[in-house]
Structures are given as C-alpha cells and as structure tokens.
Amino acid sequence: AQSVAQPEDQVNVAEGNPLTVKCTYSVSGNPYLFWYVQYPNRGLQFLLKYITGDNLVKGSYGFEAEFNKSQTSFHLKKPSALVSDSALYFCAVRDEIAGTALIFGKGTTLSVSS
C-alpha cells in the first residue's frame, strides 16, 4: 500500500537560514511526488512535483526538493527561509500502478522566526 511519512511535526528555523522538511514514501510502482503548502483556514497550494527526470526539482517561492530513490525520500528545501514561509507543509505521493489518488502525509508545521 502507498504511504507517506513526515517524521517531524514541527520544524523551527531562523529567518535567513536554510530549511529542510523531511518526507519518505512507500509505493509499489514508480512514485509521483508532490509538496503542498497550507495556510490557516485555507486550501492547499501546489509547490512542486517530481514525476521523472532530474532528481532536483525546483518549485514555487524558491522551494526545491530532492528525489532520492534509494532512500525513498523527497525532502523539501529552501536555501534561505522567510517569516512568510511559516505554514503547514504536506508531502504527497501517487503510485502509477495503484491509481491517481494522492496520499498525503500528516503534515509538518514550519515556523520561521525573525
């Protein structure tokens, strides 16, 4: 069965420092991987995706993620955090065999302090 794990409930970083939000996954076939961000009382906004190709994916707002097949990970990164990046981040996976539904992790709250 497909699954996504976000091992950290919360990540705290200082503004200007690099940030990493961790995600690992489990699928039967080739993974399609996604990151979404959610602000309070709002829907989810798409940040980036990995389908195939270059393992380093660049997305919106300066975020990037690195696909690592051997470690089944897809960590979200940003070189320099902003206070406005503070939000809830979700990793999601779709298995090309199991269907087109996205399976989400439980989310990681990112808090960037000034």
Place this chain on the structure above:
Amino acid sequence: DAGVTQSPTHLIKTRGQQVTLRCSPKSGHDTVSWYQQALGQGPQFIFQYYEEEERQRGNFPDRFSGHQFPNYSSELNVNALLLGDSALYLCASSPTLAGGELFFGEGSRLTVL
C-alpha cells in the same frame, strides 16, 4: 481564470442529518477529487470523479456519496452525519484522469454537533 470554487464555506449540522457540498473545478479540468481533512491531519482521499463516474474510492463508508455533472462540477453528499464527520472537506481538480498536480479549493468547513 477562476480556480476551484467550493460552497458553502462553513456549515453546522446535527448528528443524523444529511449534507451536500458543492465544487466547481478549475476551467479546463474534467477530473474532480474530494478529500476530508480532520483537524491536525493530512487530507484523506474520499473519491474521484471523471466522466460523471466514480473512478476511485478511498476507505470511506457508503454514507459518503458523490456526483459529477456534465459541466464537470461535483457534489459530495454525506448521510447520517456523525460527530467524527466534522472536518474540512476539500475539492481538487486536475486536467486529466492521468493525474499530475491537483488544484485545491478553499474547502468547506463542516461542524457536526
């Protein structure tokens, strides 16, 4: 270009009642998915509609049903509401059944008393 729109934004129901939530997909999108997001949790897949048929379903009871109309809009119906159905219900659309990223609406916040 309007994104995914959902209505109502908030509603309160009592146990045993029925609720209908509505969703209009992003222009050019023909596939609609529904997710339930309980407080403090990630979204859980309910079902997906394409060409007016339910194509895939998550682990939700039959009390949860849906419909897709010829204009691609969709409804989510929940019967015999339970306290545990209180959640943010998210509608997402995509341009094809094959997937890619989903575009989410702002959600409908359901409170069951």
